[in-house]
Amino acid sequence: MGELESFRNEVRDWLKASVPESLYGRPLTMMAREEPEAADLQADRKRYLERMVERGYTAPTWPKQYGGGGLTPPQAKVLQEELGRLRVPPALMGMGLTMIGPTLLVHGNDEQKEKYLPKIVTGEHRWCQGFSEPNAGSDLASLRTSAKLDDSGERYVINGQKIWTSGAQYSNWIFMLVRTDETTKHQGITFILLPMDTPGIEVKPIRLISGNSPFCEVFFTDVVADVKDVVGGVNQGWTVAKTLLNFERSGMGGGGPQRRPGATTGGGLVALAKEAVGERDGRIADTRTRDRLASLQLDELAYSLTLKRSAQTRKAGGAPGPEISMFKLYQSELGQRRDELAMALRGTDGLAVDENEVGPARAWLSAKATTIYGGSSEIQRNIIAKRVLKLPIN
Amino acid sequence: MGELESFRNEVRDWLKASVPESLYGRPLTMMAREEPEAADLQADRKRYLERMVERGYTAPTWPKQYGGGGLTPPQAKVLQEELGRLRVPPALMGMGLTMIGPTLLVHGNDEQKEKYLPKIVTGEHRWCQGFSEPNAGSDLASLRTSAKLDDSGERYVINGQKIWTSGAQYSNWIFMLVRTDETTKHQGITFILLPMDTPGIEVKPIRLISGNSPFCEVFFTDVVADVKDVVGGVNQGWTVAKTLLNFERSGMGGGGPQRRPGATTGGGLVALAKEAVGERDGRIADTRTRDRLASLQLDELAYSLTLKRSAQTRKAGGAPGPEISMFKLYQSELGQRRDELAMALRGTDGLAVDENEVGPARAWLSAKATTIYGGSSEIQRNIIAKRVLKLPIN
Amino acid sequence: MALTLNGEQQLLRDSARNFVSTHAPVSHLRSLRDRNDDRGYSPVLWEQMVELGWAGIAIPESYGGAGLGLLELGLVMEECGRTLAPTPLLSTVLLAGNAVLEAGSEAQKSALLPAVCEGNKVMALAFEERSRFAPYQVACKAEARGTGFRLSGRKTFVLDGHIADTLVVTARTQGEVGDRDGISLFLVDPKQAGVKIERTTTLDSRNAAQCSFEAVDVPGDALLGELHQGADVLDRVLDRATVCLSAEMLGLVSQTYDVTLDYLKTRVQFDARIGSFQALQHRAVDMFCELELCKSLVLEALTAADEGRDDATMLASAVKARLTDASRWITRQAVQLHGGIGMTDEHDIGLYLKRGAATEQTLGDSAYHLDRFASLRGF
């Protein structure tokens, strides 16, 4: 038996012993509407998290010294597969694990890694992202929220406004970009961390067209931050941000088709189509619908093979490069096509909305954001044109 | 009876008496390959032309003093309809009637109008267009062919090269754009006329991917032109050219679906589709093909209605405005779609080529030029963005 | 076959535009939505529209209307589309009202149409039973019973059904589900025993009801038009309603485009107005061209319907297929081009997206109409 196989057996046994059975087959609840859960289920979730944390399995590939699992990428994949087999939700999710943690591993100093990573792993710190501003969307580097060093030279005073801060209302820490030099654009940006309970921070949820409010505006009035919490050096924030954005896009595009509440999955579409237009000889009765679905499935197949090929080609351990833009672009547009098709197949039934549930109409509306946030499709195309195709700049 | 109706009767009688019956139902031969015609048919064509010229009907709306018919636009339409009823080809075609003539009526001085228009009307002058150059295609105004005034101040000496000169090998006059000021771009261009037999002009046909050679390169070496043949003033050529280009585009987009040799017409496509994929209950058996054809026909319907609406809305007598770009754009792309569909429906049969005939494959290849010449689709979109939508310039 | 408006028509359109932009701007729809308004439109505003003559534009003068054409009604619908102004024009006038006008006896017409013109009656046409438009798929039955009929069955997506004073219901009196023959139309009082109406809210903040009929007895004179021949009426009514709905969609899509073009001209990113970026310019141009084509088709389809031309049905399907595709493309593009702000409920563009999505499905989607267009063109 190979090493990996014995690791698999070990993990399998451990999971069986450690994951409360009540969590088997539980769907994700992140991003879905908050609904009260039974107290015993909550307790089981907590127990599950504690056990995963003990073994470093909430951040399986991070070094053990920061509370990670110290697993190799193939081992981490085994862990993920075994969790998938039990159909249990991840014990912990969020931007700490997927974005700021990996970025600190690249750009953080030892002190920062020691201070922050272990608290991400346990879920104590819940992070949100302060990047976009009302006039700095696609053109992120035009951001204006200012950080001025006070007389002591040890503190920044921050003033300004952020927008599209995902989950700000549930977070206790924020990583953000601030302007520390007004005389230059990209070279005047600094990446800094601070607690959300710092005086002067005000959070206001934004209601979206879907009716949900996953994003917030965050206002900063004379907010004081510690210079020790600058990551990657003063005026070096753009470099740090680019690393982080690639981790973000890789999360958006790298994970294969994502489950969104209310969205119709691939197999569900076939059933929906057969129901909507009928069957003939076991096939969708109408060529038009069949073609639309086939062309979507073909795209999904080609996309997932390309993800796989890219993973095999990419050098192990490296941060994702600009080609990740292609995945972000493709995955978001595929998802929207799937939702459009699902809406079309549901006909007038799909138009009904119910205040209390996340139906297909809401899922369709929510998905419209996927080609905008994390760098719009237009921005991704610009990035690929410039950095991958090396096309000239005007 | 209205005036127009009595005019119609008069025209109908006159045409019946004047058009040789041998020409009834004759297709266009312009643009098709030259094949020798019987001598008596040639004589009939000549007779027909002479009679049309006598009444000014080769240029129906031009003033009588220049050999035109002096007709109002509604009368000209009646003439066209009556010619259409007999299915006789136009007595005369070409850039003289459609492009340089109308342009001279706007920008020419009296002397020029008197000298050139009557010879266009009779067909004595056959014009070609010297606009594009190898490095001035979409960016026409970057042209380099130079015209320098000689010491007498009465002659220009022209040096340079033109390309994509349609029918240069059959023309005896050329209207062209030359650079008379190197220090500025659009303001340094002059519009000038000269005979093709002027010493120093060399014509070289260009073989296209379709195998045809409708275009030429034209080389100019110390070619002498008369300053009197400048149209619209020295360094004013860009203004004149814009007028002319709109007449050109209006010819490309304004005339409804154009017949091209070898191309499959609308009705032909339905028959082709029924043959290719079979019929069921009198309909094209396959929904996919039906949809493609229906969507093409719907576009053609919407396009022709829009042409009609535009004609009704446009003020009488005015030169066409930038909205004509839309028609050029749409017509060329529609035509290509039709050809692509025809190719697809013909399957492997459509791939065969025969040296001696203009089959569908050649027609398909020829049509690829329509979205390039006369300002590519990209240029038309730029024009609409700027002049119609008034979008900002970078 | 003019594709331009005459002076009176221009005047009507300008006055409609003026009225809706003053009295029924998008904020009007928004306030109805936010207070969960049960009717889905404002009776006060509707009264004013009725005073302007909108309810009776295309109804003959003998029944209290203005006796004008569908073109005029279409112009009003287009303007309502521009501000998403909710009215019962589609349900009451174009669907149920036209069914009465097309098929009704003198008595039925006299009883109902003047009330429609005066804005005193809301009507609804209950004809759909499936989630995809299929007007002959009628399983709802009407059995002769004495001098009257007994109705049983279910209807779905009945626009304004929950507030209708009178329903026009399609029911099968003969043949099988799917047959064109054997459908009949009945006038039904929704307050009658056995009628159950359940409102659903649609994502465009309008209403469509689920109706069920359990052994509902109606008198013989509730029959609207000839027995078994209801499909003829239905076809004419649906064609006309489809063309006017397309006119509304034209208004919606035009406004979406205008707002987006304006945003492209003002929003600054990368130190430039984003409308100077060529990729966005070309997209805007393609939308502009598409809208020009849509305008021509809407005018032609309205005119053909008014002139009773042979190609009116073909044009009805052509225009609905086209506007549906245009709406799908342009409203989605508009949200994308607005970026983050377009995703917020605060911005109007999302309301256009939602109303667009609803109209795309209403009275047949583009696949249905493109297929019908092909069929009417002989392939």
Next chain:
Amino acid sequence: MALTLNGEQQLLRDSARNFVSTHAPVSHLRSLRDRNDDRGYSPVLWEQMVELGWAGIAIPESYGGAGLGLLELGLVMEECGRTLAPTPLLSTVLLAGNAVLEAGSEAQKSALLPAVCEGNKVMALAFEERSRFAPYQVACKAEARGTGFRLSGRKTFVLDGHIADTLVVTARTQGEVGDRDGISLFLVDPKQAGVKIERTTTLDSRNAAQCSFEAVDVPGDALLGELHQGADVLDRVLDRATVCLSAEMLGLVSQTYDVTLDYLKTRVQFDARIGSFQALQHRAVDMFCELELCKSLVLEALTAADEGRDDATMLASAVKARLTDASRWITRQAVQLHGGIGMTDEHDIGLYLKRGAATEQTLGDSAYHLDRFASLRGF
């Protein structure tokens, strides 16, 4: 299920690329065309390719081949696609040769395959009778006659048919036109009485023949594989040929893209390289992404065929549908982006457009394969 090449495969690809770019660049095709070459490929060059082992790459060592996989042959095809190098690989190896390998008796295989590997034999598969790919639509008949068969019928689009030394012909021995059952394969000598072969030139300057068989008597051992069961062979052969043709198309489309990207980086208009215009940049990006997807599908389909996986057939249709659409889009875009110069015969891009168009129709267009893909996925 690796989607990357191992060292040997990379070496093979590099050597193929090197060979075709040196010995069979586009100018080679051009010169064959301009002198109306009857064979459509250069025997001298083919001999060199044979020496490199290309003819026998995927043929077992026991018949003189290298015993490698379809992946290796696909890599060679891809490189040939890059320079439009004409070879009889498709006709002789992938179609007719594979039919012999799949279905032949030991005697048939020993008689034919070594000659194929040595480049001494051109073969062609005569199986199409319609202008649209439909391999079961076989009307051509073979009637038992004594110990042999008598063939009558017509075939179309027989690639390299006019120069084939041996034809593999599908004929109906049972059932009706369109039936999958009842098709048999026969080896036919084209010089035999009753066989008429007429060359047609295709727009990509290659050849496809019309063949007719008038009472052609063949002996019993001309039967290739089992009687009536030819469709099984045909399916496997066509799937494998389709995947390799798709690999060739990938080479063609990749080169088209490379040339176009290069043009965008060098052509100056409006005082800027045209590749700096955003609308063209975004189009180039979309082409780049599409090609990445195509590459993955080609590798996967070749691998699946080599591994004899269950999804190999589904992937064959997936890859042909995809490459056909990619070719249609990218070659058309390439001509458009080249502007006037792209319309001239002097520029190579037109040759890519033409070869693209031919491959799009060969072995089934995207409509055919998309439908088959759906069917194999259970809808």
